[in-house]
Amino acid sequence: NIVRMKAQFERWGILYDWSKELASCDPEYYKWNQWLFIQLYKRGLACRGKAPVNWCPTDQTVLANEQVVDGRCERCGSEVVQRELVQWFLKITDYADRLDAGLDKLEHWPEKVKTMQRNWIGRSVGADVEFPVPSLGKPIRVFTTRPDTIYGATFMVLAPEHPDVAALIADHPEKAAIEQWIAGVRNQSNLERQEAGKEGRFTGQTATNPFTNEEIPIWLGNFVLMQYGTGAIMAVPGHDERDFEFAQQYGLDIRRVVDGGDLPYTDKENGVAVHSPVIDGLQTPKALAKIIDEIERRGIGKKMVRYRLRDWLISRQRYWGTPIPMLYCDQCGIVPVPDEQLPVELPVDVEFTGREGNPLAKDERFVNATCPQCGGHARRETDTMDTFVDSSWYFLRFITPRDSEKIFDTPLVNRWLPVDQYIGGIEHAILHLLYARFVTRVLHDMGLVAFEEPFARLFNQGMITKVGYRDPDEKWVPFAEIDFDGPEPRHKETGAKLVPELAKMSKSQFNVVPPDELIARYGADTERVYTLFIGPTEKDAEWSDEGVVGAYRFLGRVWRQGEEIAAGRMSGGASGERVIRKMHQTIDAVSRRMERFEFNTTISFLMELSNAIGDHLAGGGDLGPARDAYTALLQMLHPFAPHITEELWGMLGHTGMVLKSRWPAADPALMQEDVVTIVVQVNGKLRGQIEVANPPEEKRVFEAVDANEKVQQWLAGKQIVKRIYVPGKLVNVVVK
């Protein structure tokens, strides 16, 4: 893949400093993934925990989410089960607050990406509160962002997985039925849970609302998640839509205690708003801060900030990837591989059966090791790392990719980084960019980098898409099998109606435009120019085969102009003021737009300059100015069409390379037009144009307006209320 991609880049004329190349699958690189992992482990940021994986019982293997289709194994069709495995996590949650706060300082990142990260981190401020449970002899702790509504907490709901559930239902007469229900909920995926709607069971026990001192029922509910907060909630159906829905379903008390903002809820069955009076007196609503104070004073809870973010599960059981450098010693327990034994190399000769679990785990040579502490027998960890670990710090390695002594060179990294401009697709908005920000902060805390944010500026480019066709089963159909002759595309054999859909180019969707064919037909420069001309860089764009010829014609025209100028046909005709003015205007516009990645309009300005040069030459104009303007054109066009511009550069007799020439500078004085056209409006409608010498003086402009017959016709018999002059642009005469 690397060889093929590099060949493609070369054909496109893309310039990289290949001396800095690295490959994250190379032990020379992933040795430092392992070193980094051990550093995290030593700092308590890598730890083991249970997490469910998708498990195919037939193939005996872990599946990625993408390989689970409708709850079944993509390959063999068996039902996929959730299995709990002990796996490695990186404690990104320890950095949740800093990762959230840091977003505010990233002023050159797209708002959209920052919002996505904020939502992902999901910071919520609230309070933990304990509700005494007499039958348990201890309280149950809940998290709420609305402690001010605690007077309206009329029941409590626990996640079915909550650790206190067993004790609560121990004496329940229908214990078995409840346990069966819990097992059913546990086996559901999050999606299935949601589709099932809200469901619950009453435990038969009560808790005490610490503010009303009422006994409130404790329920189990499928909508309460064990992974968030404490896995238990105080339900305030008067102010929370989910609690309301649950309360209605099971006939529980609904009480409103705070005015404003919250509801009204609509009774779904009757379609009427539920009116529940705000209760005052004893249950006086209190401001959030006051309630939290009181909770803390009474010692039943405290202010709490919680995050939606979970720890980063990096274990993979699929062989490929960086081996996690840990040993399990029969005597000493978990022991990291010593630095001098790194890298732990991934064996390349393991047997692949495509089933029965991780091939690494069955490779005895890999698994068996010696404990570095006691010298006894140890087994290697056979999980490998998520590849996002590779990409969480690679940008630091580009400076010294061959260094075998250390992960990177701190002084050099501090000089060159953070990355000035990062470019990538929006698909990395959350995972990659969040992991890289996390790892950079850890390295900062280790004193290895001076900065906390790895990427100063971020730009999300769009994708080139192309239409593909799907049949009624949503399967993509190759173009060769489509009949386009009728009013709508149909499958040649089955006759099925096909639905067009724009998608990222992909072999599986049969909508790829092979770059090699295009390059063979039009050249790499044409493809580059067209790809950037097609639309704004940050937006997705639809590839159009017809559109390519526009770029091809443009470059052809530039080429012929070069030939004509190089041939040196002297004429000494029309002066070149006009083309020189256009040149300076173009340099100015292009220089600004390139900075802002506005390549589509940049190219349109270059096309205009080329057209101006063409007009000048066709009019028998003086060759000198044409040559100057053309030279600037080559320099500005070079980033887009490097191959032909270098060729033309030489053809014109310039020495060296365009690439190394100095970017042209615009002279503001020479950009000025001699005569400016000023638009004349009457009551805001365009009624005429006047030409005035530049710079346009207000007095002259109004004189010209008065002298303009066409405009005067519109003013005849009218009373002029006022005249507005926008310098150099327009006059608006307001009449009655």
Next chain:
RNA sequence: GCGAAAGUGGCGGAAUUGGCAGACGCGCUGGACUUAGGAUCCAGUGGCCCAAAGCCGUGCGGGUUCGAGUCCCGCCUUUCGCACCA
């Protein structure tokens, strides 16, 4: 459901702070050069109208303004993100 972005010719798209809507390109129409044209060059191309004059025109309905694609209010549609996170 919540949040964000966007809606401009037949198509991709232009339009610094409110100031000539449709730059540039594709396509289309006509012409030139050609044995030929799917090469190249020239001209035209938002709609109504034979044409001119004129009128209309940036998703829909209001508003602010001398002037609105651009600002404000209310809708509609599309795309993307999140989706029981207490």
